[in-house]
Amino acid sequence: MTTPQNILNDPFLNKGTAFTVAERQALGLTGLVPPVVQTLEQQAEQTYGQYQSKSSDLEKRLFLMEIFNTNRVLFYKLFSQHVVEFMPIVYDPTIADTIENYSELYVQSQGAAFLSIDEDDATIKETLRNAAAGRDIKLIVVTDAEGILGIGDWGTNGVDIAVGKLMVYTAAAGIDPSSVLPVVLDAGTNNQTLLDDPLYLGNRHERVRGQRYDDFVDHFVDAAEDLFPELYLHWEDFGRSNAANILNRYQDKITTFNDDIQGTGIIVLAGILGALQISKQKFTDQVYLSFGAGTAGAGITQRIFDEMVEQGLTPDEARKHFYLVDKQGLLFADDPTLTPEQKLFARDRAEFSNAAELTNLAAVVKAVQPTILVGTSTQPGAFTEAIVKEMAAHTARPIIFPLSNPTKLAEAKAADLIEWTNGQALVAMGIPAADVTYNGVTYQIGQANNALVYPGLGLGTLAATATRLNDTMISAAAHSLGGIVDASQPGAAVLPPVSKLAEFSQTVAEAVASSAVAQQLNREPISDVTAAVTNLKWVPEYK
Ligand SMILES: NC(=O)c1ccc[n+]([C@@H]2O[C@H](COP(=O)([O-])OP(=O)(O)OC[C@H]3O[C@@H](n4cnc5c(N)ncnc54)[C@H](O)[C@@H]3O)[C@@H](O)[C@H]2O)c1
Ligand SMILES: O=C(O)C[C@H](O)C(=O)O
Ligand SMILES: [Mn+2]
Numbered sequence: 001m002t003t004p005q006n007i008l009n010d011p012f013l014n015k016g017t018a019f020t021v022a023e024r025q026a027l028g029l030t031g032l033v034p035p036v037v038q039t040l041e042q043q044a045e046q047t048y049g050q051y052q053s054k055s056s057d058l059e060k061r062l063f064l065m066e067i068f069n070t071n072r073v074l075f076y077k078l079f080s081q082h083v084v085e086f087m088p089i090v091y092d093p094t095i096a097d098t099i100e101n102y103s104e105l106y107v108q109s110q111g112a113a114f115l116s117i118d119e120d121d122a123t124i125k126e127t128l129r130n131a132a133a134g135r136d137i138k139l140i141v142v143t144d145a146e147g148i149l150g151i152g153d154w155g156t157n158g159v160d161i162a163v164g165k166l167m168v169y170t171a172a173a174g175i176d177p178s179s180v181l182p183v184v185l186d187a188g189t190n191n192q193t194l195l196d197d198p199l200y201l202g203n204r205h206e207r208v209r210g211q212r213y214d215d216f217v218d219h220f221v222d223a224a225e226d227l228f229p230e231l232y233l234h235w236e237d238f239g240r241s242n243a244a245n246i247l248n249r250y251q252d253k254i255t256t257f258n259d260d261i262q263g264t265g266i267i268v269l270a271g272i273l274g275a276l277q278i279s280k281q282k283f284t285d286q287v288y289l290s291f292g293a294g295t296a297g298a299g300i301t302q303r304i305f306d307e308m309v310e311q312g313l314t315p316d317e318a319r320k321h322f323y324l325v326d327k328q329g330l331l332f333a334d335d336p337t338l339t340p341e342q343k344l345f346a347r348d349r350a351e352f353s354n355a356a357e358l359t360n361l362a363a364v365v366k367a368v369q370p371t372i373l374v375g376t377s378t379q380p381g382a383f384t385e386a387i388v389k390e391m392a393a394h395t396a397r398p399i400i401f402p403l404s405n406p407t408k409l410a411e412a413k414a415a416d417l418i419e420w421t422n423g424q425a426l427v428a429m430g431i432p433a434a435d436v437t438y439n440g441v442t443y444q445i446g447q448a449n450n451a452l453v454y455p456g457l458g459l460g461t462l463a464a465t466a467t468r469l470n471d472t473m474i475s476a477a478a479h480s481l482g483g484i485v486d487a488s489q490p491g492a493a494v495l496p497p498v499s500k501l502a503e504f505s506q507t508v509a510e511a512v513a514s515s516a517v518a519q520q521l522n523r524e525p526i527s528d529v530t531a532a533v534t535n536l537k538w539v540p541e542y543k
Helices: 004-009 021-027 040-052 057-070 072-081 083-090 094-100 121-132 155-173 192-196 211-227 243-250 259-279 295-310 315-319 361-368 385-392 414-420 454-463 471-482 498-518 529-536
Strands: 113-116 139-143 180-186 232-236 256-258 288-291 322-326 372-375 399-402 426-429 436-438 441-443
Touching: 040 057, 040 072, 057 072, 057 083, 057 094, 072 083, 072 155, 083 094, 083 155, 083 498, 094 155, 113 121, 121 180, 121 211, 139 155, 155 180, 155 232, 155 454, 155 498, 180 211, 211 232, 232 243, 232 259, 232 454, 243 256, 243 259, 243 295, 256 259, 256 454, 259 295, 259 399, 259 426, 259 454, 259 471, 288 295, 288 361, 295 315, 295 322, 295 372, 295 471, 322 361, 361 385, 385 414, 414 426, 414 436, 454 471, 454 498, 454 529, 471 498, 498 529
Parallel strands: 113 180, 139 180, 139 232, 232 256, 288 322, 288 372, 372 399, 399 426
Antiparallel strands: 436 441
16 A cells, blocks of 8 residues: 555655645645655755755765665666765765675665575565566566675675666666666675675675585576566676676576676777777787786676677787786796686797786786776776886877776776886876876876666667677677777867766767677567657656
């Protein structure tokens, strides 16, 4: 039964002071909110004023979550008005603080589904059904939180990354917030701090691995696909030993996407295409070095490799352009500890006269002279002045993307990279970075964060009613973004600015949807792709 109190407590129905007199009368709300009827704009202005009075980023985020929990339209209205300001508050890097302190900060579940490896299949399905509460779910972001950003294993606390990623889907691409569901798969945690914390709210045991884990994931996917047949399933922040496995297991069967592998691959390819537009260099001439060859590092490398092949190199020729460096140094094919994704790009020891010395980034940079250096290592400061200067000595416009998140983990600071290279480096960071002024030129720093692309990718795939998300669609997404850069401007960024997020999400969505339709992956007939994308978009307005 929908009582007046239920309406006020439901963030999808509640309008607060914006209920009109007629609505108040019809719904039994007369006298249950203050007498003045406000517009959404007035509410947004008042709420923004309150937001500004908060002194720390964490307090700002907690305040916005309160609005999210009480009134979705108002939350997204505000978010759309202040995208650049809110992104680092609602999302990365502030989200890392709320994940690390989840139990201490816990107030409410934010509409998420909490699935436990200790429950049976029937309970998994029941939880998803309960969480959907009759809504037609089109998009799930799921995490098992083993590799949250670069901060590691956070167990059930990681649910916040699923909630946060979904907020960006709506703010950037207008995904209807009533069609989404954040999910956490709690398979335990190996984070001793959590296991020892009396307040920890998740399963207090070690991470389960092997067949029981795989079965848990399978049961979740089966239940979700069964309940929500038009689902787009987004995987986030799984550990290195599971992320690629899971994607490989499902990508040919359902419409699914791994953000750390594929989303990051797209944004880095787009950033490189943007950088080369500025430097006027050729893509197939580049020498690529990935520092940190885990989920993101290997995923990005695969995307850049596929592009080299698309641009005419044979796979064997293309492979010669890539070097992976991880903890052990340059990755060699005779190393028995390589992951399957690393093996594809491991080098032959015989190629180097000093192979035994290539155990650190400095030695490898000297030996292979990369033109592109991408960091996904979680090692702050790893791109030292000496390394960067060595790289810049052999290439006119070094492309350097320190992408480890959150802020404290970045391999270098943008301002240092610009200074050390006399303004020649083409830089993008994983989190927002301020402009850098050097020798009278203002350099804008692109944000190579998958958040710039996954919303449009999801919108386009959903709008096309695509039954799969394949590499052709992914390539189309990267190319649609890479073309937006204004290469004529001195100090131009390699990627479009977050202030245009809503615009280029539409661009990405159209490119992806067109690709899906051209490949006949659409479930339903689509005659006009632009209209299909536009019509799917939800706007924050009271109905
Ligand atoms: N900007 C983005 O959009 C984006 C997207 C995905 C991931 N990331 C960031 O990339 C980082 C890695 O994420 P992931 O999901 O790939 O994690 P991961 O654990 O799968 O990979 C990290 C890799 O770094 C390696 N590593 C650790 N110490 C190292 C060292 N001293 N030298 C060289 N390599 C070392 C690990 O062995 C591992 O292979 C995180 O900080 C994450 O926030 C950024
Ligand atoms: O969450 C982000 O900010 C990007 C990325 O997915 C990451 O894991 O770092
Ligand atoms: Mn991630």
